[in-house]
Amino acid sequence: MDYALIPEGVKRCSFGKFVLWISAVSLLLLWGAAGALLCWIKGLNQTNMNDYFGFGIWITLDLAVIALGAGAFFTGFLRYIIGIDELKNIVNFAVIIGFICYSSALAILGLDVGQPLRGWFIFWHTNIHSMLAEVAFCITCYFCVLCIEYLPLLLENRQLKKIPSLNLFGHHLHRIVAVFAATGTFLSFFHQGSLGGMYGVLYARPFAFRDGFFIWPWTFFLFILSAIAAGPSFTILITWITQKITRKKLVKKNVIALLAKISGWLLLGYLFFKIADTIYWATVTAPARGFTFMDFYRNQPYGLWLFILEIGICGVIPAIILLTRRGRENNSWLILACFLNCTGVVINRFVFTVQTLALPVLPFDRFVTYFPSWQEWASSLAVIAYGIIVISLSYRYLPVFPQEKELNPA
């Protein structure tokens, strides 16, 4: 039925099946929309956040998707600026994933503020010293860039391509995409960093606070590194899932392997700096504020296990796998490594958002727990549904994977 829209030379499932699939996922999206609507209409009392947990699942999710979405800018950077040509086979998909991640992050941010209708005050009345202002500016600008990067692909659609003006516009945009990729890299660099900076500057929260370079605490750089280390892994992971669902080969193994190798090296670099930072923090920064390293892990659910899980199991292990040729080439190991790598960055963001707030600073204060309400879960899960829908539509109607035809001869 929608044959005319489907790219030439590729095979897609029947329209009915597709509609069924989209409808199923849309239910989740609707549930999320209901939760979000309640939060907008009735206010944030619909969440289980409180004055101790001013940030909850949403901010963790925001930070996580932005970190995972880093595959877009970094692949773009490698492809267009560094010029690694193989990556052209996956850069489209990386851009789509980035687009999904950033648009959902913005939506969740719009949900997470008490006065969404005044959200634009962050731009109008900017406090330039606030890391959050930097984040807001960079994310918004970068989202525009992502849209521009996504646009040429969108215009590649079989029907849209027939419109000469649009086709030409897409073509010209694509020609100067390096400019956008460079801008995107610049913006991404700063907002990934400022997200880390947001926590690193909290000098009255000894668990998060870090010394740093100029105005940027070390977390600024660590967040950039961890994001670009995890981003490509996430792209691989999503590509793998897409291949599993479509039961097709979409990207050649060497491309994946290259991305995995890059991810591995970056992860190694990140781990080196992260461990160095942790040692400095545990021995110098925190003790100066009256805390020992173990103070942060004792007597509360977020114990040392979380630290080991983040750095060891989800850091060192995937790094080893990704850096060994055999690990990279064995599909199961590779996927496990990518999964662990992504989990690691999510845990890292969780630790910085939730654990930072959960840990009492006043000696006579107590540890409190927080569990998100259904409205928070629903709107968070809706992000996944939204991602699935965007990927499904893009995959069905756009020539996302240049190698698809070659790998799946009719």
Add this chain to the structure above:
Amino acid sequence: MKLDRRGFIKFFTGAGAGLMLSPLPWKLTDDISIWTQNWPWTPVPPEGKVTYAHTACTLCPGGCGITVRKVEDRAIKIEGREDHPVNRGGICILGLAGLQLLYGPSRIKSPLKRTGNRGSGRWEKISWEEGISELSSKLSELRRNGEAHTAACILGSDRGTTGHLFSRFFTAYGSPNVIRTPSIQDTYEITLALMHGVEGGTIAYDLERADFIISFSSGLVEGWGSPVRTIMTNSLWKGDPSKQRARVVQVETRLSNTAAKADEWLPIRPGTDAALAMGLAHVIITKGIYDKRFVNKFCFGFEDWTDKSGKTHMGFKRLALEQYSPQRVSDITGISASKIVALGQAFAKATHPLAVCGRGKGSTAGSVYEFMAIHALNALVGNINRRGGVFQLRESDITQWPTVKKDAIAVRCGKMPRIDGAGTDQYPLARHLLNRFPEVINTGKGYPIKVLLVHDANPIYTMPDSKAVEEAFSRIPFIVSFSSYMDETAKYADLILPNHTYLERWEDVPTPIGIPTPVLSLARPVVKPQFDTRHVGDVLITLARTLGGTIAESFKWDDYETLLKDTMGNRWNALKDKGFLEDRTYGEASSAPTFSTSSGKFEFYATRLSRTGIKIKNDIECLPHYEPISPMGDSSTYPLILIPYESIRIADGAIGNPPFLTKTLEDTVLRKDDLFVEINPRTAMKYGFSELQYAMIRTPRGKIKVRLHLYDGIMPGILAMPKGLGHSAYDRFIKGKGVNFNTVMASAEEPVSGLDATWGIRAKLERV
């Protein structure tokens, strides 16, 4: 122009782009944000002329001067009056929340007549004329039947013109049954009557100038006495942080705030304070460090003495020496003998030692013997009627009213014995025994009560054993409440004739309990009555007029305001201008103590007791001593003891706790609607309970579901529960929060006085 599909799209794209480029979206965005800044449902308080009105607070007997800040005719905030001698600018938590009572949803907006079942909360609005004529017809009917004495009245306090007006009304009407709500005032009165020979007086402590204070379970910073004054004094004791001025020892079962602020906390087995006092007396006498001059010159019954018939009587000294050795007292109280010796010595050696009695906030009466034992300590150190000591304060005579006119019915019915037994042969000491009221009514021992007026009191909530109280009330055919708020008793009434609140009415405020300098303050209307309410004094005057005859003749005032003015006489103008009158000379001038007992001395041995008609078995019964008051229940079934504790953050009297106060409660007191009971961690472990766990507490009077808070500051084996929560009336901000302690409490009568001398009840913990 032909509009095809492409044209259509083009048109809207163009229009959209045009709009985006126009200022409209920006203007809208801006407007929307301005709207969020002025949401119509977020109130904007109107500005206006700011004025300040001085008045007095009557929410508790503390008698503080307050200043109400007003904007136009709205009262905005209550602050402590800077120049008022009682509180000197300070204010307590309840006083500050007074506007929530004035404007709160619990206010009764007009006279109401019950339409549904009692307590169902179904009312019919009626006019004042209807309300008063309804009450007067009931009262006339009783008089017609010659049973005027079956009308009774429960008051919060009998002091001041309003209290006196009720007494006068009932005297003229012909009923002896004006019953005051119990408080330490009852026990103070009897203690003073027995030891000082003073009638209707009160004990006042010169806390400011004492330098060694032993407080026997008195909640000095919990709202005892005049709360602001006592808390200020507590700071005075602390003085400059670099030096200490006075030493305070708190004797109490639980680590209360007072105990926490004291220099020493002596945890004592509940209800054994008298034993400790006697033990201290033993130490002081043994060491010979009592004030010999005072004891020899001004005291009677210290040594053994011989009466006219030649019979030798035991004196206080022998009793203390023979029966209250530190070791024995230690066994009773659980305080070590060495501590008792040390404390006794330190106390007697201080320049201005002071022993303070009156449990908690003073909202229960307590044992007369206990008060005597503690008061005897003050006599031992000669610290009576002098600087830094104890003063006997006579109630200043504010009502020189013309004699009440009584007709035959008033004379005949007025002579009937009081329903609560106070002043009868059985209870000659007490003036009011509201604690006996439920039992008398429920057992039908006395005559029935047919009409009950309730003013400034909420007995269904505040009296122990709520079920029995409610049952007694259910046996009274006609109950009238004068309450301003829909409290438990008002909710249970047949007719409500709502009084103005204290911020809307005139009222004289007599000297607060416990203050050595007489201060008379004036409460005045600072705002117009918010609803269709009337001053209870005016209602009584109108009622008397409606009843006619000698009753009307006894109430010849036009209205309450005239009455107040007449009563104050030449003091009125000064009082009205200044808001208070203070007698600063009092306490300074009295150099030599004077006593009005038959011996003319301070009586360790209360000779009056042997003259009252109470059967005295031996000398000990006339002397201060420790007489165990066992809480209800047997120790095998109920191994634990449940005691109440009072907090200044909870109004536990007739007034319901305003929302602001409830907001300040810790989450170890109340969580959602669950009340927390404190238990020592060791006891909790013994019974297998942990922090925050739900438990059922069962006492002989009933069971309540609570949660447990493990607290190291409480003696093992004891459960402590806050008073003042668990209302079943008022509004949604007060009602249903926690549990009312009185539902599981029973009173225990002290035989000699008839007063409720209990301090707890036996209990057990059960799982839920």
Add this chain to the structure above:
Amino acid sequence: MKEAYKETTRYGMVIDLDKCTGCGTCMVACMAENNISFKEDETNKLDSITWMRVYKITNGRPYPNTEICYIPRPCMHCEGSHGHPAPCVSVCPATATDQDPKTGIVSQIYTRCFGCRYCMAACPYHARYFNWWDPVWPGEMEKYLNPDVSPRMRGVVEKCSFCHHRLQRAKNKAYLEGRREIREDEYIPACAQACPANAITFGDLNNPEHKVYKLKKSPYAFRLLERLGTNPKVYYLSRKGWVRRAADN
């Protein structure tokens, strides 16, 4: 000269914990003065707005050696250190909170705040509160609202302002009377005014003539979490060692 002196005014508080009886009057004084709303259920202390909150701490020892102490905690109006302003000020993305350089008071503009709650994450004292709900005053209670302080709308952060409106009022009065300076007793916050224990002293920490200046130099004086470098302008006094130790890590 006068003007230069004024530039360095630093309003602050000294709270004597040995005098504080935990009566909670300061909390209610603050609520009454600053139009703080209340809900039917305020027992969840994690969403209960109390600009002034009285914490209860114990020495942790078993019966009968237990001791308790109350710590009233307003906003500390942190001065910051090492070039950092107060932890909450620098993080606010929309400049809704700021420190007045003339008085040191940390302000909060409710109509500017859009509720991101970053400042709450930054404050270790939990002195900042979010309006999770629309404020509602039942019965006739809207009548007692103070026109000097605007009620807050849902979705914004609020906190203790040291009753800044009282400073305004005092300044206006001084101006009308032709004075440049306001006297020590002309400007005190509602909590300090109400405290029946006289435990709260308020004044200019930089002015040697003010009581707080002397009190803060007491050997028993300390501040909460001094080691974090937040440099609070609220000092505490206690002769009890365990209380002083409980204030910092």
Add this chain to the structure above:
Amino acid sequence: MFPFCFEWQWDAGHFLFMGSLYMVLTVVGLGLMYAGIRTFLDLKKGDH
């Protein structure tokens, strides 16, 4: 965000922050304009 906002200050921080912001916006804007103009010119030429 704009010099007529009353928070606006001409200090180094503002200069850097806002400078970067407007630089980015300019680059992105110019990029889009470039693509737009080229498209327009190509269409004018009628090559396609």
